[in-house]
Amino acid sequence: MRSPILQDKAAVVTGGSRGVGRAVALALGAEGAAVVVNGRESGPAQAVAEEIRAAGGRAIACSGSVAEFAFAGELIGACVSEYGMIHALVNCAGIAEPEGSSLFDLVDLAPEAWRAVIDVHLTGTFYTCRHAAARMAEAGGGAIVNTSSHAYTGRYGGSAYAAAKGGTNSLSFALAAELASQGVRVNAVCPGARTRLNEGPDHRARIEDLHARGLVDDATRAASLDPPPPEHVAPLYAFLLSDGARGISGRLFSAAGGYVGVHSPPGERLLAYRDTDSGPWPVAELAESVRAGLDEPRPAAPR
Numbered sequence: 001m002r003s004p005i006l007q008d009k010a011a012v013v014t015g016g017s018r019g020v021g022r023a024v025a026l027a028l029g030a031e032g033a034a035v036v037v038n039g040r041e042s043g044p045a046q047a048v049a050e051e052i053r054a055a056g057g058r059a060i061a062c063s064g065s066v067a068e069f070a071f072a073g074e075l076i077g078a079c080v081s082e083y084g085m086i087h088a089l090v091n092c093a094g095i096a097e098p099e100g101s102s103l104f105d106l107v108d109l110a111p112e113a114w115r116a117v118i119d120v121h122l123t124g125t126f127y128t129c130r131h132a133a134a135r136m137a138e139a140g141g142g143a144i145v146n147t148s149s150h151a152y153t154g155r156y157g158g159s160a161y162a163a164a165k166g167g168t169n170s171l172s173f174a175l176a177a178e179l180a181s182q183g184v185r186v187n188a189v190c191p192g193a194r195t196r197l198n199e200g201p202d203h204r205a206r207i208e209d210l211h212a213r214g215l216v217d218d219a220t221r222a223a224s225l226d227p228p229p230p231e232h233v234a235p236l237y238a239f240l241l242s243d244g245a246r247g248i249s250g251r252l253f254s255a256a257g258g259y260v261g262v263h264s265p266p267g268e269r270l271l272a273y274r275d276t277d278s279g280p281w282p283v284a285e286l287a288e289s290v291r292a293g294l295d296e297p298r299p300a301a302p303r
Helices: 019-030 042-054 069-083 103-108 111-139 160-182 201-212 218-225 234-241 283-294
Strands: 010-014 034-039 058-063 088-091 142-147 184-192 252-256 259-262
Touching (some): 019 042, 019 058, 034 042, 088 234, 111 142, 142 160, 234 252
Parallel strands (some): 088 142, 184 252
16 A cells, blocks of 8 residues: 655645645645645635544644735744644645736726735745745755746736736745755646636636637637646645655646646747947847847747
C-alpha cells in the first residue's frame, strides 16, 4: 500500500473553504498532511476541516482575511501552535474580478475595487509567504504553492485580476530565488476548474462578451463555460508540496482536468543590435528591425 506523500507535514491552505482551495485542502488531508483550513467565513472553513477529520485526517479551521497582515501572521502561527511546525503553504484565497474592470471600461473601475482584488490575490499572498517563509527557513526548509491564472497574460479582459496574478507570478519567482538557500521551494499554478467565481449568469455573460470582442477564442470560451471540477487540479498542488518535488522551484504550472503543463520561464530574444560606437539607432532603421523581428513566426506551445 502506498504511503501518503505528505505524512507528518503541516500545511496551511488559504481560501480553503471553497473551490480550488477546498479541493486542495481535502487532497492534502488525504495525503497525510495536518491542515489548517482558512476562509473568510468560519462556517465553511469549519465544514472542510470536519470533512478532513471525518476521513481520518487532522485539520483545524482558522477564519479571517489574509489581506490583513496581522491575521496572516495569526494564521501561520495557528499552524505552528497546533502542529509544532509549518512545512507547506498553499495560497488559494481570491475574489472575483470587479464589474467595470475590462480594458474598455477601465475608467469606471473604482479605486477601492482595484485595491480589494490586489489586496486579496497579491498582497494577501505576500503576507502569508512573509510569515511562513521565516518559520520554514528556521526549520531548514518548506514548500509554497501560490495560485495564479491564465488571466496574467492579459488576453482575457479585465485589469485588476490580471495585474494581481501577474504580480503573483513575479512574487513567486522572486521568492523562489531568495529562499533557495534556505531550502524553501516556491511555485505557482494556474488552475482551470469550476468554482463559484466562474459560475452563474454573470460569468457566462462576461465570457460571451469577451468572445464577441475577440479577446477569447472558441476553445477558451468553451473551457471557460464548462470547466472541469476542482478535484482534478488538487493532485498537482499535493505533488509540488511533497518531497518528491525537491529541486522544482520558481516554475509556473497549469492544471485543468487531466491536463498538466508548465509555462516557459520569463525571458527575451534579440530583435535588433547596433554597436554603441556607431551611436544611437536611427529611429527608421530601428523600426524596420523591430518589426521584422516581431513578424518572425513563433512555434505554438503544445496543449
